[in-house]
Each structure stands twice: as structure tokens, then as C-alpha cells.
Amino acid sequence: MTVILGPPNPASTANGHANVERDPLLEASYSSITTEELDFVRQQTGIQDEAALREHILNVQAEAFKVHPYPCIRRFAFIKMKLSPRIPAYNHLLKLGREREGAILLDIGCCFGNDVRKAVADSFPVQNVVATDIHPEFWDYGHKLFNSTQETFPARFLAGDVFDPAHLALVPPFTSSPAKSQPQLSTLTSLNPLRGHVSAIHISAVFHLFSEEEQVELAHKLAGLLSPEPGSIIFGLQSGRADKGFRVEAGVPNSHGKQMFCHSPESWTELWENVFPTGTIRVDADVRELNRDDLKPVGEGAKFWVLTWCVTRL
Template sequence: MAPTGEGEKENHSSNALDTGLKLYDMDEEGLTFMKAQTGIEDEEELKKHILAIRAEGYSIFPYHCIMRFAFLQLRLARLPAYNQLLALGTERKDAIFLDIGCCFGYDVRKAINDGFPIGSVIAADLHPEFWELGHKLFKSTPETFPVPFLPGDAFDPVFLEPTAPFTASHPPPAPRPDLSTRTLTALNPLRGHVSAIHASAFFHLFDEERQAQLARSLACLLSPEPGSMLIGGHRGLPEAGVWTDGRWRRAGEDGTVRFGHSPESWAALWDGQVFEKGTVRVEAVLREVERAPDVAGAESGDTKSYNLCWSVTRL
């Protein structure tokens, strides 16, 4: 899979984590959730615990999202189509929910806590160490939190090889895998069987061509049943194009320049390019966010940025 979260590799400066400390913040909902999940009621003790996991995760790979505590932000639960995702878990028999680019597993745990059946959930990420740190963060074990985890690269055809999206007239040839057997080693057997896919802080890591490739790969995982959906959020722009601020203009590890979709270009990608025109409903909105200049890395000093919050639902 491609890099998790914001993905931009930070400089290995000794003060990077200290600089981001000012971003440690949880509202009442997030605090209540963390206390319940960890069993730690004392807020100072909880903060120390979170900071220790953050430092350990940052040492594995210095992602910007770890430095700025993105793993505490309840991203999935605050997307407009979140309740639609939860409804699939209660209304559809054997619905499968995939959280791709899951990092520590914060969002998938929140969805389970809010009612999505745990036996129908699977998570995937490039770095298996992050999933292990998730157990450490939430004080769980593979036995107490038995969600299957698959390490892999979403651009590796051995892990996920794209095909045309499945339809009612062209259903997946293989039966739905039994997640309880925990025998999956790749996402390919799930093609055509996933009811809901969450992919946040993921697409914006790549150029326009690679984002289209990733969209096609995820689309082939989706069940052809009406209501099957993809949901996520990542950096976007009012008008589609390459990033213009300092940190995001830099070339990525693969030499590419980051590309930002607008709501209009994002809808056009899914409705007409990835899926046949008129077979999906795309909802995408921009939310303006303010970023602290010393952690945003903007050479221009402009701290304004946008999150593109979206869902793609099969009709």
C-alpha cells in the first residue's frame, strides 16, 4: 500500500515532535472514546500514553499525520456519509468494511464502537508496525480485538490487481471470503465483495495519474449491490491542480508532484472514468481548515488549506 496518512516524510529534526505538541487536542467526544478504549481515566496519564505511542510511531516512519495527532481526530466519524456506512453494517447481511491506510486503527475502532459488526471488518496498511502500535495504544490484543489486518502495497498487483468494476450482470466469480478464517494475505480475493471502503488522507499523496489508478483498484473491490460505497477525506483544492505551498510542492519519494482534486474533478473521476457514467452518486465538499504555519511548512506563510470530504455510492 502507499504511505499511510498525510504521508509526507518529515525532516528528522530533534524538535519535530515538540513543535507539534501544540496540536494535541481532543474534544469531549474524542476524549470519551479514548478513555473508554484505553481504560485510562486520568487525562494527564492518557496524554503521556498517547505521546509515547506517537513517538514510537514517528520513529518507525516520520509521517506528518503522526506528528500532528491526526490519528486522534475521528476523521471517519465526522464525514457526511458516516451514518450511511454504519447503516450498511446493520442492514446488509455479510457486509464487509475495509479500512485502507488504517495507521493505528483509530477510525475502524470508532466504527465498530458505533455499531459496525466487528466480524465484518478488515484493515490494511503498508506498515504492519502501525497496526501493532494500535494494539499498544488501545491496550488490546489480536484476541480481544480480532480484526484481520493485511500489510501490503495498493499499487502491487500481487496485493491488489485492478479489474473492471463488477456489476449485477458481471458479478465476482469467486464467493465471498470468510474473514473469520484469517487466511487472507492480499486484497485480491475481496474483489467484488466489499460493501464499504474507507480511504482517508491517502489519495492526495500522488499525482493525478496515480490517483486514478488507485481509484480503479479500490473500485474493483466494491460489491455491485446498490448502496455499496467508498468514503474518505483528504487535501483538496477549489480548482484542481498541483499544490502551490512549499511542503506539498516538493516531489514525493517516487519523484512525482502532489495533485489536488476539486469537488468537480473528483466527481468526474469516479462518475464516468472509474465507473460507467450515471451508475454512482458522488458527493464531495471542501472544508476550509487553518494550519499552524510552523507545522504546515508553507514557504509562502499561507496557512489556509482544504479538506475534500467525499463519498461514492453505487446506484
């Protein structure tokens, strides 16, 4: 049963959220936020009072949902930590940040930037972080949610569509160091100067938004960004299936209103092995069923699988 802590207060003026109109249905998943996740927001914002923290989070959610009514905004995915020690590649990411000089972390589809904030809190150098999303408003809402500014959290944000060549043009994976030196992140206006220079690319809850053909194209584009240095990684998580195919179990379309295409660990491994030259990568992929209370209205038989994966340069 969903638990709502205290009555909503649309007229709250705390933290700059004056007279925010909220849909009670948006609040229904608030109880799914874990104590660990709330503690992280509390640590980042400095808001210690539980009721005030709840109002702050719900008001930001309501504002962001007006930008684009993504299901992930409804489910508070902008707080849930996809980039965390629960992902096997996470400790390797932090190791890259500690040991590889100038190691760049790129977050694709960053939304509010909660994942890169977690990595920075756990020691990845903020000056080496780049984040991108098609909706720049979400990055602004990240500053609002976490009570930060560009000065206090100086990660580089770039708005753009990764399918747009002006933002990210497709090139083959690099097999040796790029001829051009690593760019100054503060000068970036697109992802193109980063091609061949990125040590770690995190991309979660993005691939399943697109068709099978578009997922292949996206994989090729990301491969061109990755540094050829051994240990460089592309990793994340997304909707998956035990068997490759459309997500028919839940009967829920993706955010583009289309039937969601999901990979299995085997088909996902095959995809990446066809993207990179033979013998240059290792693919680790695992799928597990995840309990999703929000799918119960769809039907008791509705199922959801998460594909967790990492592509590592050898």
C-alpha cells in the same frame, strides 16, 4: 498558542513505555486533540487519569514516528476521527453494518486503526472489518495505543501496498455479483479475494500522497473491490483545492517529497465517473477550507482545503 499539559517524562514506565525518548517538537500539536477524541481513547484504553493518558499517547507517538516520520504522526492524526458522524457517509456505513448481511468494511491506509475502532464502537460488526496499511508496525502501535490485542479487537489486518498486484490486482468494476462466494476474512492473505465483495471502502488522507496518474490507478483498483449491490460506497476525505492542481498555497510537499496534487469537487467527480460504467454511481464531493495552525510557520497566507466525498453504487 500551543498548550502543553505538564512536563514530559521520558522515563515513564506506564503502559509498557519504559525509557521512551521524545522530541519536544512532536508534542507541540497535542493541544489540537479535541476533548471528544481524548474521551474516545480514554474509553478504549481505560486510562482515566489525564496526565497518564497524555504520557501514554505521547510515548506511542514517539515510537511510531521512528517507523516513518509522517506529518500525520506528528499531528496526532492517528487519534483524530476522520471516520465519524461529521462525514455524511458515516451513518450510511453504520446502516450497511446493521442491515446488509455480511457487509464488509475495508479501511485503506488504516495507520493505527483508529477509524475502524470508531465504527466498531458505534455498532459495525468487528468480525466484518478489514484494514490494510503498508506499514504493519502501525497496526501494532494501534493495539498499544488502545490497550487491545488481536483477541479483544479481532478485525482482520493485512499488510501490503495497494499498488502491488500481489496485494491488489486491477480488475474492472463488477456489474453483477462475483462468481466466487465471499471469502472468510480470517483466511485472507491479500485483498484480491475481496474483489466485488466489499460493501464500504473508507480511504482518507491517502489519495493526495500520489501523483494525478497514480490517483487514477488507485481509483480503478478500489472500484474493482466494491460490491455492485446498490448502496455500496467508497468514501473518505483528503487534501483538496477549489480548483484542481498542485497545492502551492502551503509550499509543503507530500510524504514522498513531491508537490501535492489535489482535486476539486468537479475534477474528483469526473475521475470516478470515468472509472465506473455510465449511470452506475453517484458522486458527492465537497471542499472546504480548514484552519491549520501548524501551517502558520510556512506563511500567513498558507491555506488548506479538505475534500470530503462519497461514491455510491446505484
